[in-house]
Amino acid sequence: MIHTLFPTAAAPYRGSPVHYHLLLTDHCNLCCTYCRGKAFLPGEIPAGPDLDLDWNLPAELDLDLGRLYAFLARDPSPVLTFYGGEPLLRTDLIREIMAHAPVERYMIQTNGLLLDRVDPDILLRFSTILVSLDGPRDLTDRYRGSGTYDAVMRGLRRLQSLGFRGEVIARMTVAEATDIEEAVLHLAGCLAHPFTSLHWQLDANFSEDYRERDFARWAETSYIPGIRRLVSRWVEEMGEHGGVPRWYPFLDTTEDLLHKRPSPLRCGSGHANYSILTDGSLSPCPIMAGMKAHYVGHIATSDPMRLPQIPVGGECTGCHLLPFCGGRCLYASILRPWPAEARRTVCATVQGLHDALAGVLPAIRGHIAAGRIRVEDFAHEKYNGCEIIP
Numbered sequence: 001m002i003h004t005l006f007p008t009a010a011a012p013y014r015g016s017p018v019h020y021h022l023l024l025t026d027h028c029n030l031c032c033t034y035c036r037g038k039a040f041l042p043g044e045i046p047a048g049p050d051l052d053l054d055w056n057l058p059a060e061l062d063l064d065l066g067r068l069y070a071f072l073a074r075d076p077s078p079v080l081t082f083y084g085g086e087p088l089l090r091t092d093l094i095r096e097i098m099a100h101a102p103v104e105r106y107m108i109q110t111n112g113l114l115l116d117r118v119d120p121d122i123l124l125r126f127s128t129i130l131v132s133l134d135g136p137r138d139l140t141d142r143y144r145g146s147g148t149y150d151a152v153m154r155g156l157r158r159l160q161s162l163g164f165r166g167e168v169i170a171r172m173t174v175a176e177a178t179d180i181e182e183a184v185l186h187l188a189g190c191l192a193h194p195f196t197s198l199h200w201q202l203d204a205n206f207s208e209d210y211r212e213r214d215f216a217r218w219a220e221t222s223y224i225p226g227i228r229r230l231v232s233r234w235v236e237e238m239g240e241h242g243g244v245p246r247w248y249p250f251l252d253t254t255e256d257l258l259h260k261r262p263s264p265l266r267c268g269s270g271h272a273n274y275s276i277l278t279d280g281s282l283s284p285c286p287i288m289a290g291m292k293a294h295y296v297g298h299i300a301t302s303d304p305m306r307l308p309q310i311p312v313g314g315e316c317t318g319c320h321l322l323p324f325c326g327g328r329c330l331y332a333s334i335l336r337p338w339p340a341e342a343r344r345t346v347c348a349t350v351q352g353l354h355d356a357l358a359g360v361l362p363a364i365r366g367h368i369a370a371g372r373i374r375v376e377d378f379a380h381e382k383y384n385g386c387e388i389i390p
């Protein structure tokens with residue numbers, strides 16, 4: 001094991017623009033196995049103070065848009081990310097908000113199914129589009145439903161044909177059917193789409209499904225070794241092509257390793273990233289919609305520049321990896337859907353990522369010294385919806 005290269009944990013900070021997720025609708029036109037599909041599995045996270053859910057939260061955006069604009073106007077540089085459910089089911093609201101909100105930069109997280117029919121003027125206003133796609137066709141369709149891969153590819157080709165110039169991030173969800181190396185290299189090498197960047201997230205410690213899963217064996221025998229090979233491949237690409245592939249789990253973490261800089265929670269939830277729920281309530285993270293004990297305010301009464309900052313606690317507090325990891329996931333650290341032994345298998349993947357990256361730092365520094373790449377090539381937008389630590 002390579003010990004973490006950071007001296008201390010970081011306190012939450014606000015060095016970047018605040019990113020707001022705006023939840024337009026709870027409805028979705030897919031039922032992915034790792035998302036809505038889990039609603040049909042047995043087992044629930046037991047109710048308790050942390051899961052005292054607000055069952056009255058509207059399924060569609062139901063707030064005074066004037067209040068939303070007044071709230072956003074108090075932030076000098078808000079970034080607004082449309083989120084759902086599937087936000088492209090509500091292009092009427094997107095158009096309305098883009099016409100009137102005091103916001104320069106818009107982003108969207110979409111499943112991509114409707115990208116081929118959204119009006120070009122809306123699509124071209126986005127600075128970043130995050131599109132869910134899990135890897136090759138068979139894998140994507142297995143997780144997300146037959147025909148999904150081809151439908152998303154149609155939408156991505158349309159984006160290309162419209163001349164979209166912003167960042168297009170593939171958001172991959174990764175579980176036991178995934179060969180991480182194959183999945184990442186498929187999307188990284190596929191010329192038929194306009195992805196500029198890749199991000200992946202493990203389906204782990206998210207719902208109470210550990211007993212039905214084969215996660216520990218898969219993580220040890222497939223995922224962690226695959227990450228080691230991918231890290232090597234990433235560094236080879238730097239040497240061969242001069243440039244840093246924008247694979248977020250490596251990019252954000254390595255930039256900090258190079259600067260010997262500890263990180264707060266890398267997704268930004270609760271310190272640089274907040275969610276505006278359908279009734280105007282504010283939560284630290286979009287997945288915490290309805291967890292009213294953890295709301296941080298409301299657009300009608302809160303100052304966006306003074307929202308509470310929520311630190312990650314629990315077992316992360318004393319963890320030697322905290323400066324690298326940042327705590328991985330605020331939602332998971334509060335609800336702890338998996339038992340302690342299972343959570344340790346997730347943390348082993350963080351250790352694996354850290355060790356793989358720490359192991360290639362001398363080679364990366366060598367590429368920088370030789371002028372093949374620059375430290376600035378690791379620069380990227382922070383807290384843009386990529387969770388960073390899978």
Ligand code: SF4
Pocket residue numbers: 315316317319320321322325326327328329346347350351
């Ligand atoms: S999620 Fe795990 S690895 Fe990360 S800081 Fe918390 S305990 Fe450590």
Ligand code: SF4
Pocket residue numbers: 267268269285286287288328329330331332387
């Ligand atoms: S990593 Fe966890 S806290 Fe962060 S956005 Fe995702 S679910 Fe929320």
